[in-house]
Amino acid sequence: MAQKYTTREEDYSKWYNELVARAELAENSGVRGCMVIKPYGYAIWEKIQAQLDKMFKETGHQNAYFPLFVPKSMFEAEEKNAEGFAKECAVVTHYRLKTDPENPSKLIVDPEAKLEEELIVRPTSEAIIWSTYKNWIQSYRDLPILINQWANVVRWEMRTRIFLRTAEFLWQEGHTAHATKQEAIAESELMLDVYTTFVEQFMAMPVIRGRKTESERFAGADDTYCIEAMMQDGKALQAGTSHFLGQNFAKAFDVKFADKEGKLDYVWATSWGVSTRLMGALIMTHSDDEGLVLPPALAPIQVVIVPIHRTEEELAAITEVVNTIQTDLRALGISVKFDDDDNRRPGWKFAEYEAKGVPVRLAVGPRDLANGVVEVARRDTKEKFAMNIEGIAPEIKQLLDAIQTNLYETSLARRAAGMHTVDSYEEFKTRLEAEGGFYLAHWDGTAETEEKVKKETQATIRCIPLDTPSEPGVCMVTGKPSAGRVVFAKAY
């Protein structure tokens, strides 16, 4: 009997949690707020990493590695940044355990091994990196520095949720240093473009590109660019951010450079990052009640082949044909798995690979062989049809491309349907509650109004969009002048 799973309709949040477990992506660990990323989930993350890493290198960045720990005095140097993260950081205070004198099978913290200065487990690495850059930068010749780091970070969140908000998560953080303000701004915009391209083309997830309001900015940034995606329940998910840090960290760590004329000035900075949160976005954008749906570009297995047979002879005949198909698919760069495990029935396998989001399934039985065809099933549309074995590899490649495109277009259409333009605060409140979704509305530009909306509706300003023409108007809440519409939504 197939287990009954919660549908999106019934309980979106429960559906998500069950799906993460069912597709074997990750699970909660015995450590509060920390997750175990299971092999199948990690294989998707590796695909994300590989593609982003390639794009970072193509845009001139190099990887490096900086320490996990930040001494407290270094952590507090940039005040806004420190203030922003102080309330949620793991602090190392001791460096040794000893046997509990009252219970020799237990260990206790050795009070004599107290650190002179506490170490913060990095919630982000600006502080440690800029204290390092100080020694690397003397003149304009040392600039720009274009470095990325793949690392784990820790933010002691009180309410955690697998992939979306965990105490420890994996991410990449770029940290660049520049001679001019213009160059740093151009870098932060470039990386927003890189993120947009990656998320739209590989994750098949449309995003709105924008700038954060002052109250939603990264702690320590002069400007935060972001990409915001709409999940199937109409809530927003911030998928990536790119910060123009001005000279804030250079001032905090006294990092100056001599320009061509020998004049000293503080260095300009950016930082930018995406995390395992993208896994949550990927899941919530495409998946359905049968399980995960993966865009082919990020699927660890793009094609699974299931034999349908009664006898060993039938399996042998199927295997022979399948081996050729596999070779041809692999020659086109397609990852394929032939699941001939005899302990599982085809129906079980079908459900399993559906749950795991494998984009294309081929089933091959003796009658198919006789007809020179296989049965193809698309994960995205659930269509099934026969395909000739002769010349199948390029056909499958086209099909994978079509699935990738379809997933993007479906998400785009759903977002369009969930994007509303409103001018009345009453209408905004009513519709937000009833329908969810994104609301393009006028705002007077004050933190007070922003806060009022947040308090009254739980919606935040997700961003001031970059790609829509600015159209002056009046704030839906206060009636004061507004320079243009911003995006309001409830968010993950």
Place this chain on the structure above:
Amino acid sequence: MAQKYTTREEDYSKWYNELVARAELAENSGVRGCMVIKPYGYAIWEKIQAQLDKMFKETGHQNAYFPLFVPKSMFEAEEKNAEGFAKECAVVTHYRLKTDPENPSKLIVDPEAKLEEELIVRPTSEAIIWSTYKNWIQSYRDLPILINQWANVVRWEMRTRIFLRTAEFLWQEGHTAHATKQEAIAESELMLDVYTTFVEQFMAMPVIRGRKTESERFAGADDTYCIEAMMQDGKALQAGTSHFLGQNFAKAFDVKFADKEGKLDYVWATSWGVSTRLMGALIMTHSDDEGLVLPPALAPIQVVIVPIHRTEEELAAITEVVNTIQTDLRALGISVKFDDDDNRRPGWKFAEYEAKGVPVRLAVGPRDLANGVVEVARRDTKEKFAMNIEGIAPEIKQLLDAIQTNLYETSLARRAAGMHTVDSYEEFKTRLEAEGGFYLAHWDGTAETEEKVKKETQATIRCIPLDTPSEPGVCMVTGKPSAGRVVFAKAY
């Protein structure tokens, strides 16, 4: 004027530290015992990672990710393991900082944010992983589990040294679970083979494969296999270990499985790892007084091309030819850099790429072009010779292979010269002091004798070699019977 660097002869240890800085591999950070791995050093580590990862996957392993933190009660579950790491672990005790009431620009640990249970920053992940495996394993059908993790770990070492011994380091740790003892032993031996192949073929570093004595075993292991390499100063460096963990962790975390007959038994385990320590081994095996020497298989840049020109026209003519050479080299999978930076003179560039260990340097001037040749310089032998531009790419490929082979053979010859067979403890002590190197000697098998030798000479038993036929004899220290020679040496 070129800076004068310390030679190996003058001070091996100082030479190493200077070289790490000079080749821009890494540096000490502002965090005690933690290093910053700089882009060039990290690029070498990425090459190491990529190759090992490929070999792990080819032998059936998958990557996953487990939490950074281990709750104290979980950490202490396997007693020997806990005892082995308790003295050197970073302990998180609090999860929040707050503004110092006496100095509002400073932060202090918030005493109200004390964790109920302290968290240990993982020094190794057996505890957290086996507490997870407990939920993954019910029957023999769930076995084997073949998982690897790329991660950072922390061991609070008192005396640190870049790459060789740092408080935080990067590594991979494999953790496998098996139904039978034989299968687990076979796995730990297989991974020792993988490490041997990688280190010998890619790092060009010959190793002795062996087993550790009981006192040198990993804390919590029943048996530790290792590979030991000889550095240029005659000291040993443990380059990788593979542990047969018996049922120790399964018992500590109560992980049982039902076999085909339904009988319950504890699961058998292995773990195995190599770390950024390999970077230290790589440096100390091949480098010389001019800087780093890299085996082509792990060199981020395999070929550098330096133009020798006076005028823009000369540079244009050189660039045209070089572009063709670059295309041809890249088509053969060779990584190449054309350094036409006009701010640096050729002599500076030569020294720079020598320091960075680039295996092959090509220099091209107008006269070379006229003769249809380039000047080739080998980093390993420092030979220089002309090579025809016509058909140069396959020639360079052969040259890179020859360099790879030469580096291995040179290291092998040096190791052979530094490997001594001794039967008298007096001779051992005298020669160890005078020459360093490895000593094949008889040992009576007791921890007492091992400890005595260590105390009196600082030499430890590096391993009981696997690949030399056992030859009974008498212990060089006590005269008691010995089953075979073991390897004594001073070690990093």
